[in-house]
Amino acid sequence: MASKDAHLYGARPKSRTKAKEISSSSTLAFSSTLSNLIKASSSESSKPAAGRARPQKEDIFKTHNKNVKKRALKDLEDSDFTQKHRGLTTEEKGEDEAAWKRTKRRMEEKARLYDALKRGDVEDIDDKYGVDFDRKWAENQDKGEAASASESESEASEVEELIEYVDEFGRTRKGTRAEVARESRRKNTLAADEPDRFTARPSMPEAIIYGDTVQTNAFNPDETIAQQMADLAAKRDKELTPPPELHFDGRAEARQRGTGFFHFSKDEEERTEQMGRMEREREETERVRRERKELIDKRKEMIREKKRLIQEKRSAGKAERFLDDLGAELFKGSDEVEEKEGDKEEKGAA
Template sequence: PEQKKTVWTKQNKGVDARNAKDKYIEEVESNVLARSREQLEKKAKIYEAMRSGHIQQEYSEYDDDEKAPLIDFDKKYLQERQLEEIREETERKLKKRRQEKEAEDVDDPWVEYEDEFGRTRTVRQSQLPKLLPEEKTKSEEDDYIPRYDYEIGDELADISHINHYDADAEIRTKGVGFYRFSKDEEEREEQMAKLNKLRQETENARKSAISAAAKRQQMMARNAEKIRARKAALQARKQHPLKQEPNNVSIPDINEESVASFLQSMRKQVE
C-alpha cells in the first residue's frame, strides 16, 4: 500500500510546472544569446573591414538614409592617423628629453654643498664655482715659511675687498628685525654707528627707568612704614587714654587730608 506523504515529503503545488517552465526559458534565452552573438560577430567583421578600407561603398546624397552608414570611415581613418602621428611625435620628444637629461647628468651632475648658513643645497656642478668662494691652489713652491712683506701687509690692511652679506643674492623671507646695510663701506660704518648710538641710548633709558622705579618703590616703602607707625601710635592712645605722652614727643594729628597732601608732596619730589 502507498504510504501517506508527510509534511516533510510533500511538495508544494506547481513546483514541477515551474521547474519545467524555467528550463524552457533557459533554452530559449541561450538560443537567443547564441544568435545575437553570431550577428554581433558578423557586424564586427563588417565594421572592421569598412574601417580598414577593404569594403568601399559609394553613397550619394539622394540615397536613403537607412542605406548610408552612420559613420564617416574616411574621416575616422584620417583622425586615427593624426592621433597616431601626435602620439609618435610626443614619444620622440620625451625620448629626446630623457636622452638630453641623461647626457646632462653625465656631463654636469648634481652635487651637494654647504652654504654660508650651514644649509645643505643641491645644484649642478657648473653652478658650484659661482656659489663657493674661490680656493687658491697650493703648489709645491708655496711650501715654505713666508717672511713678512710690507706689500702683503698693506694689501691685508686694505679692507675694500671685504664682501659683506648681500640681501639681494638670496631669495628668502627676512625677519622683522632685518636691517639692510649699504654696500658702500663709509655709509655702512655711519649706519652701524647710528645703530650703536641708539642701542646705547636705549640701554641708558632702561637703566634710568629701573633706577627711578627702585627709588619710587623705596620711598613708598618708607612712607608706608611711617603711616603704619602713626596708626599704631593712634591706636595705642585710644587704648590707654590716661597715659601721659612724654613732653619731648609730639605726634601731629593724622587725617585723610594730611595723608593725601603728604603723598602728593612725595610724588612731586620723585618726579
C-alpha cells in the first residue's frame, strides 16, 4: 500500500517531529523546580491575609506648623526696617500750618479764660466749665501744698485778701471776694423767691444744745419705769365705769345682705325707738299669723266634719241596700218552699 493512500485505510500517519529524548539531568531539574513552586505556594497560602493599609497619625511632637520654616528663613533674612514716608505737598503744608495756628489761638483763649476763672473775674453760674476753684484751693490748703508752678506770674505776685462771711448753713467762713459776692447774690435770690418757693426741706431746729451740757436723764434710767408705774396706779385708782356699749354696724362689712336687713342708728335713743318699732311690728306679725292659723285650723275641722257626715251617710245607704237584698232573698226562698209543699200535697191527693 502506497504511503500516499494510507489515510484511506485508517492508517496513522507518521509523526513528522521526532521524539525528543529527555535526559536524567533535565528530569531532576524539573522535579526540583516543581518542588520549589509547591513549597512557595504552600507558604503563601499559610500566611494570614494582610489588612487594609491605614494612614498613620502624625506625632504632635514631630510635626510643625504650616510654613513655619519659611517664616523662620524670612526672619533670618536681612531686611531694611526703616519707615519710608512720602514728602508733604505745598497744599498739605499750608493746611498743617493753618491748623497749628488755629489750635494755638484756641489754647491761648482757654488759658486766658482759665486765669480769669481763677481770679474770679468770670462766674461759672451754670457749671458750664466744670472747674471748682474753691474746692481746689481748699484741698491745697488742707494738704499744705504750695501754689502750682503753672500759675501765671501775675497771680503768684498777687496776694488775695480773705474775707469772712456767713454761708447758707450759718457757718462763718473765709473766702475770696468772688465767693462773698456769689454768696450774697444767692441770698438775695432766695429772699426774692421765698414767698413763691415750695420745698420739702425741713426748717432749722430751734432747741439746739450748744457747748458742754450734762444730760441728767441719761443717769436716771428708772424714770421710765416710775412713769409706767404711775400710769398703772392712776388706772387702778380711777372709778369703775362700764365699758361703752358697742353694737353691730353693718356698714363696716362689705358683703351682700338679705332683703330684711336693717341698719340701726348709732344714737342710743333713736336706736331704742327703732328697736321698739321693730318689736311692735314683730308682735303684730305674730298676731296676724296666729289668727290666720286659727282660721286655717277651723276650715280644716269643717272639712273633716263634712267628710265624716258623708262617710256616715254612705255607710247607712250601704247597710239599707244590704238589708233589702237580704230580705228579698229570704222572701224568694220562702215562696219556693211553699210552692214545693203545694206540689207535694197535690201529688199525694192524686
